[in-house]
Every structure is written in structure tokens, then in C-alpha cells.
Amino acid sequence: MASCSKRSDVIFHYGMTKTVAIIDYGMGNVGSVLNALAYLKVPALVTRNAEEIRCASHIILPGVGAFGEGMRNLREYGLIPLLEEVRQAGKPLLGICLGMQLLASVGEEGGEHEGLGFIPGRVRRFKVDEANVRVPHIGWNDVSPTADAVLFRNVSPLIFDFVHSFHLVPEDSAVVSATCNYGEEFVVAVQKGSVFGVQFHPEKSQKSGLAVLNNFLNYA
Amino acid sequence: MLKTRVIPVLTIKDLRLVKSVQFAEHRNIGSFIAAARVFNARDVDEMVVLDLDGRKSGLKPELLKEITKECFMPLTVGGGVRSVEDVQKLLSLGADKVSLNTEAVRNPKLISEASKRFGSQCVVVSIDAKKTANGYEVMIDGGRDQTGLSPVVWAKEAQKMGAGEILLTSIDHDGCMDGYDVELVREVSLVVSLPVIACGGAGNASHCVEVVQKGGASAVSAASMFQYTEITPRGIKEELAKAGIEVRL
Numbered sequence: 001m002a003s004c005s006k007r008s009d010v011i012f013h014y015g016m017t018k019t020v021a022i023i024d025y026g027m028g029n030v031g032s033v034l035n036a037l038a039y040l041k042v043p044a045l046v047t048r049n050a051e052e053i054r055c056a057s058h059i060i061l062p063g064v065g066a067f068g069e070g071m072r073n074l075r076e077y078g079l080i081p082l083l084e085e086v087r088q089a090g091k092p093l094l095g096i097c098l099g100m101q102l103l104a105s106v107g108e109e110g111g112e113h114e115g116l117g118f119i120p121g122r123v124r125r126f127k128v129d130e131a132n133v134r135v136p137h138i139g140w141n142d143v144s145p146t147a148d149a150v151l152f153r154n155v156s157p158l159i160f161d162f163v164h165s166f167h168l169v170p171e172d173s174a175v176v177s178a179t180c181n182y183g184e185e186f187v188v189a190v191q192k193g194s195v196f197g198v199q200f201h202p203e204k205s206q207k208s209g210l211a212v213l214n215n216f217l218n219y220a
Numbered sequence: 221m222l223k224t225r226v227i228p229v230l231t232i233k234d235l236r237l238v239k240s241v242q243f244a245e246h247r248n249i250g251s252f253i254a255a256a257r258v259f260n261a262r263d264v265d266e267m268v269v270l271d272l273d274g275r276k277s278g279l280k281p282e283l284l285k286e287i288t289k290e291c292f293m294p295l296t297v298g299g300g301v302r303s304v305e306d307v308q309k310l311l312s313l314g315a316d317k318v319s320l321n322t323e324a325v326r327n328p329k330l331i332s333e334a335s336k337r338f339g340s341q342c343v344v345v346s347i348d349a350k351k352t353a354n355g356y357e358v359m360i361d362g363g364r365d366q367t368g369l370s371p372v373v374w375a376k377e378a379q380k381m382g383a384g385e386i387l388l389t390s391i392d393h394d395g396c397m398d399g400y401d402v403e404l405v406r407e408v409s410l411v412v413s414l415p416v417i418a419c420g421g422a423g424n425a426s427h428c429v430e431v432v433q434k435g436g437a438s439a440v441s442a443a444s445m446f447q448y449t450e451i452t453p454r455g456i457k458e459e460l461a462k463a464g465i466e467v468r469l
Contacts, residue, residue, distance in 0.1 A: 140223040
């Protein structure tokens with residue numbers, strides 16, 4: 001509680017209303033996300049502390065790695081009920097890459113694993129002819145957002161950096177904010193209320209990626 | 221469409237940016253931090269940083285941090301990576317992918333351990349190959365030691381062990397700017413389903429077009445061309461686009 005109020009004071013004094021908690025669950029490139037937010041001049045911290053997460057205005061669930069290990073770590077650090085609390089409070093939450101996949105109800109990577117279930121759907125491997133289409137899907141690819149997709153407002157070019165072999169297939173197409181084509185058309189961005197997910201790495205997609213992060217941070 | 225990437229490579233020795241010719245005669249060409257900043261500012265697709273002293277001293281974390289601070293693109297870091305702990309250390313310092321070379325040949329389990337723990341997408345297996353009387357041979361320890369392995373066999377094995385990408389360098393063409401070893405790239409890209417990054421020999425845009433169209437490379441990388449000539453990564457991409465290759469412009 002002490003660290004929480006202390007940070008709030010700082011925020012209050014400097015008139016900052018935006019703070020980002022980047023969830024630290026031992027899965028990958030939190031440093032890159034932190035660097036991107038620093039560049040956008042938004043106060044952010046990498047944390048798994050409940051009070052710090054409760055105090056933040058925006059939550060980012062980053063992540064690189066395998067689905068099962070990601071969920072196991074979230075569970076081990078007691079983060080699942082906290083993320084549920086974030087969702088119920090309507091606080092903006094952005095899952096990036098594995099972070100987006102964990103929003104699903106089920107992941108198929110390395111056997112079936114239960115996900116957070118915020119976006120009903122399954123995370124499965126690319127169903128493409130791997131003799132012709134190289135998996136993992138690595139590099140820059142074109143993204144087609146829906147007309148009203150909040151995250152892609154005024155973003156150009158619509159080309160983002162991907163590194164993944166699995167992707168989220170949502171049950172309800174209404175949550176889809178953007179798709180991409182790589183041997184098959186697949187979903188690369190979702191939104192359900194205040195819960196967002198992107199399969200690409202905005203923190204590694206140069207100016208276009210920074211613009212997407214900015215749109216997320218401006219969502220309240 | 222997936223874009224063909226153009227990737228500058230920075231090689232570092234004694235904490236200076238250097239460039240070799242056929243893995244020898246390393247020439248000091250300045251500050252690698254300044255070079256990294258230039259490529260950051262030029263909005264490149266990706267960057268590879270290899271520390272040639274990695275096996276003895278290793279990159280100083282504060283220097284790597286200088287590179288990653290304003291690096292909003294994928295960054296591969298390698299040089300002297302011997303263990304899963306080394307991989308973790310580089311990832312925590314801001315690398316997105318880690319390149320494994322000598323140690324992966326000596327202990328291929330490192331590939332599977334690293335990919336199991338951090339995901340195969342961040343495990344790049346770097347293969348240095350040299351042409352011999354009996355075809356191509358994989359060389360390790362900065363091109364000094366022979367392995368008796370063929371790059372085709374080793375690339376397949378690396379894929380099986382969980383590599384996510386292959387960085388394939390021709391020692392014979394390194395620093396010569398006389399074109400990639402297209403045959404080498406073709407042989408390897410045909411047998412793996414992983415993306416293959418061609419390295420060694422780029423001197424102009426037509427070399428890059430050739431290694432993509434005839435060699436099947438998913439990405440082209442270069443060092444000398446970007447250090448010694450006026451050619452920029454963007455200039456290369458404009459030429460690739462003219463040849464009908466999808467790039468990010």
C-alpha cells in the first residue's frame with residue numbers, strides 16, 4: 001500500500017494521469033516495451049506487485065515464449081485473479097504476442113492449456129503448407145484493420161513486425177480489429193471492451209508500432 | 221505479403237565497430253553505438269549485432285543498453301553465447317533474438333534448451349560456411365576450426381532442434397562485396413522451412429535481388445556495403461521493390 005500511495009502522489013503532483021504497469025511474469029522482452037513507453041514519455045514500470053498493478057491506468061501483458069509456460073508463470077505469481085480484476089474494472093489491458101494469445105480460452109501449443117478466457121477462442125498453429133510457407137511467421141507483414149479499430153487510428157504504413165507460429169482464432173468475429181494474410185488469413189488484433197490484443201510487436205514495429213501503443217494509451 | 225527484410229550487420233571487436241574480409245584483416249571503422257543510432261534513425265527492418273570477442277570478454281551490458289534504448293525494430297545479438305543463461309542475459313538486455321554459432325555445433329542441445337525456454341522465434345542459428353574441394357563446410361570459432369559438417373545437414377539438424385531462423389554467412393565472400401554465395405543460400409533454403417538470412421558478399425542491389433530470387437533468401441544482410449558505400453538499406457529496398465520483391469517502404 002505504501003508504494004502505491006507514494007506513486008500516486010508523484011503522479012498527482014506532476015499532473016500525470018497515465019501510468020502503465022507492464023506485467024512481469026518472466027516471459028520475454030519487457031525491456032523493449034519499457035523502452036518504447038519511455039520514448040512515448042509515459043511513466044511505466046515492470047511489475048508483478050498487486051498494488052502497483054491496481055494503481056496503473058493501463059496494463060500491458062507482453063510476452064515471448066510458449067503458451068503453457070506463460071500460463072504457469074501467471075498462475076505461480078498469483079497474477080490471474082489480478083488480471084481478472086483489471087478486466088472487470090474496465091481498465092485498458094493490452095496483450096502483445098504471447099500476451100494476446102493468453103487472453104484466449106485455450107492454447108494448443110505443446111498440448112492443450114487453459115488460457116485467461118477474456119477472449120473466447122483457441123490459439124492454434126498456422127494451418128498452412130509448410131513446404132511453401134515458412135513457419136514461424138517472422139518479419140514485417142501487411143495488416144488490414146476494420147474501419148472502427150481504435151488501435152489503428154491514423155497509423156501508417158500498416159506494416160508490423162511478427163514473430164510467431166501460433167495465433168488466436170476467436171469464437172466471435174465481432175472482437176476482430178485486424179487481420180493479416182500468411183498462407184491463410186488470420187486475426188492479428190482483437191478488442192473486447194477494454195481488453196485489447198495484438199499478435200505483432202508494436203514495440204518493434206518502428207513508428208507504426210509506436211502509434212498503435214499511443215492509441216492504446218489514449219484509450220480510457 | 222510478408223516483406224523481404226534488409227538487415228545491417230554490425231560486428232564488434234575490442235568494443236569498436238570492425239569489418240573483416242573473409243573473416244580476417246579486421247578493420248576498425250568507428251563507434252558501433254553511433255552506427256546503431258544511424259540505422260535506428262534510418263528506420264531499418266532489423267539489425268544484427270555480433271560481438272567477435274564474445275567468447276573471451278563479452279559485450280558490456282551498458283553498451284548493449286545504449287543500442288536498445290531507441291531500437292524499435294527486432295535486434296539479434298550474438299557472439300560467444302555458450303549457455304541458456306547467456307541467452308537469457310542477452311534477452312533481458314533488450315535483444316529480441318540471440319544468435320548461436322560455435323557452441324551450438326559443439327553442443328546442439330543448447331538450441332533445444334534455448335528454444336524450449338524462450339521460444340524458437342528468438343533462437344537464430346548462425347552458420348559460417350566455406351567452400352572446400354568436397355562442397356561446403358561449416359566452420360566454427362570465427363572461421364578458424366573445421367567441423368566436417370555440411371551446412372545443409374547442420375541447418376536441417378538445427379531446425380529439428382528448434383531453431384527459428386538461420387543466419388547463413390559465406391566466409392569466402394565476407395567483405396568482398398562481389399555478391400552473395402547464391403548456391404550456398406539456395407542449398408540451405410531448399411532443405412529448411414525456416415527463414416534463411418543471407419550474409420556475406422553484398423556489394424550492390426542486384427546482388428540482393430539475385431540472392432532472394434535465385435537463392436530463396438527470406439532476408440538479406442550486409443555490413444561492408446552499408447559501411448563503405450553510399451548505398452542505404454532503403455536504397456536496397458527500393459531496388460528490390462522494382463524487381464517485384466515485397467519490401468517495407
